Amino acid sequence: MxxxxxxxxxxxxxxxxxxxxxxxxxxxxxxxxxxxxxxxxxxxxxxxxxxxxxxxxxxxxxxxxxxxxxxxxxxxxxxxxxxxxxxxxxxxxxxxxxxxxxxxxxxxxxxxxxxxxxxxxxxxxxxxxxxxxxxxxxxxxxxxxxxxxxxxxxxxxxxxxxDEKMLDVVTALSGSGPAYFFLMIESMTKAAVALGLDEKTAEQLSIQTALGASMMSSNSEDSAHELRAKVTSPNGTTQAAIESFQDQNFEMLVSHAMRAAFDRAREMGVELGDDD
Ligand SMILES: NC(=O)c1ccc[n+]([C@@H]2O[C@H](COP(=O)([O-])OP(=O)(O)OC[C@H]3O[C@@H](n4cnc5c(N)ncnc54)[C@H](OP(=O)(O)O)[C@@H]3O)[C@@H](O)[C@H]2O)c1
Incomplete structure (x- = not known):
């Protein structure tokens, strides 16, 4: 410039x-x-x-x-x-x-x-x-x-x-995405409180974990899938949690949520352009 x-x-x-x-x-x-x-x-x-x-x-x-x-x-x-x-x-x-x-x-x-x-x-x-x-x-x-x-x-x-249509996918991914991570932080905090930890400590640990995981993912050559595999010891605590997520079909939940955001982005594009 x-x-x-x-x-x-x-x-x-x-x-x-x-x-x-x-x-x-x-x-x-x-x-x-x-x-x-x-x-x-x-x-x-x-x-x-x-x-x-x-x-x-x-x-x-x-x-x-x-x-x-x-x-x-x-x-x-x-x-x-x-x-x-x-x-x-x-x-x-x-x-x-x-x-x-x-x-x-x-x-x-x-x-x-x-x-x-x-x-x-x-x-x-x-x-x-x-x-x-x-x-x-x-x-x-x-x-x-x-x-x-x-x-x-x-x-x-x-x-x-x-293709401009891909901006509706971007909206569903990174546009709305910060809120998905806030929901994860919120849910992890609540779960830790239910297990007995005080709320302030639970929230700080949740936030710092999200930040650390995000930085690891962004600084590493490994994919998110590989990083997850590396921190999931066989028969350990992480494996127990991941299996529980998978039993509840976590990927499908995310996929449905992003489809809802994508559909709404398309609808809003039509509504906002309809000025005549
Ligand atoms: N904030 C975010 O994180 C974010 C993220 C992604 C995209 N965006 C997009 O960024 C855009 C701006 O968002 P924002 O959060 O900065 O909004 P904002 O804080 O409300 O700022 C918009 C400004 O435009 C002024 N304005 C209204 N009518 C105007 C006119 N005719 N001519 C000149 N200025 C006028 C508003 O004044 P009044 O308040 O007096 O109306 C306000 O000061 C939005 O379209 C939003 O979709 C925002």
């Missing part, structure tokens, strides 16, 4: 804050970041913290940017896009982080023939530890793809998918 590239964020909420922090921490010049929102008080806070230019008018912001990141709620995106439609002759790259809104709908709302990267980040992006699925439409150049990857890469691991 050239140092002169100007990035405009529409929506100054949590995700824009995380992305701007990530970019600035990675050495991107805040002078080349612009931010718009309807909330003047929030803009003032952001301007004070990052020393960047802020706008209450999205059109004014768009006119000055090479890249525009849509960081508003999904339900607001059609309004914002239609507002910009006749003000983007300079053809900025459009990046959407809005959950569920399809690139084809964004393209239509913006007037067509627009370079769009649609992304699906997840909540750990707020701590710089996100996982983001990304998809580019045909109008996006390789240079623009690299630019989008640098922006989302400031807070997350970025993985590309070719």
């Amino acid at each position: 050239q140092n002169s590239t100007t990035i405009g964020f529409i929506g100054a909420g949590n995700m824009a804050y995380a992305l701007i922090s990530g970019l600035v921490n990675n050495g991107f010049n805040a002078q080349n970041i612009k931010l718009s929102d309807t909330d003047a008080a929030l803009l003032s806070l952001r301007a004070d913290e990052f020393n960047l230019e802020v706008f209450t008018d999205n059109i004014e912001l768009a006119a000055q940017c090479d890249v525009i990141v849509f960081a508003v709620k999904p339900q607001v995106l059609s309004i914002v896009c239609k507002q910009l439609q006749t003000h983007i002759d300079h053809k900025p790259l459009m990046i959407s982080i809005a959950a569920g809104v399809r690139a084809t709908d964004i393209n239509r709302w913006l007037g067509g023939d627009i370079a769009i990267v649609r992304t699906m980040p997840n909540t750990p992006a707020l701590l710089g530890k996100g996982a983001t699925g990304m998809m580019a439409n045909k109008a996006v150049s390789n240079e623009q793809k690299a630019l989008a990857e640098r922006i989302l890469g400031a807070v997350s691991e970025c993985l590309w998918v070719e």
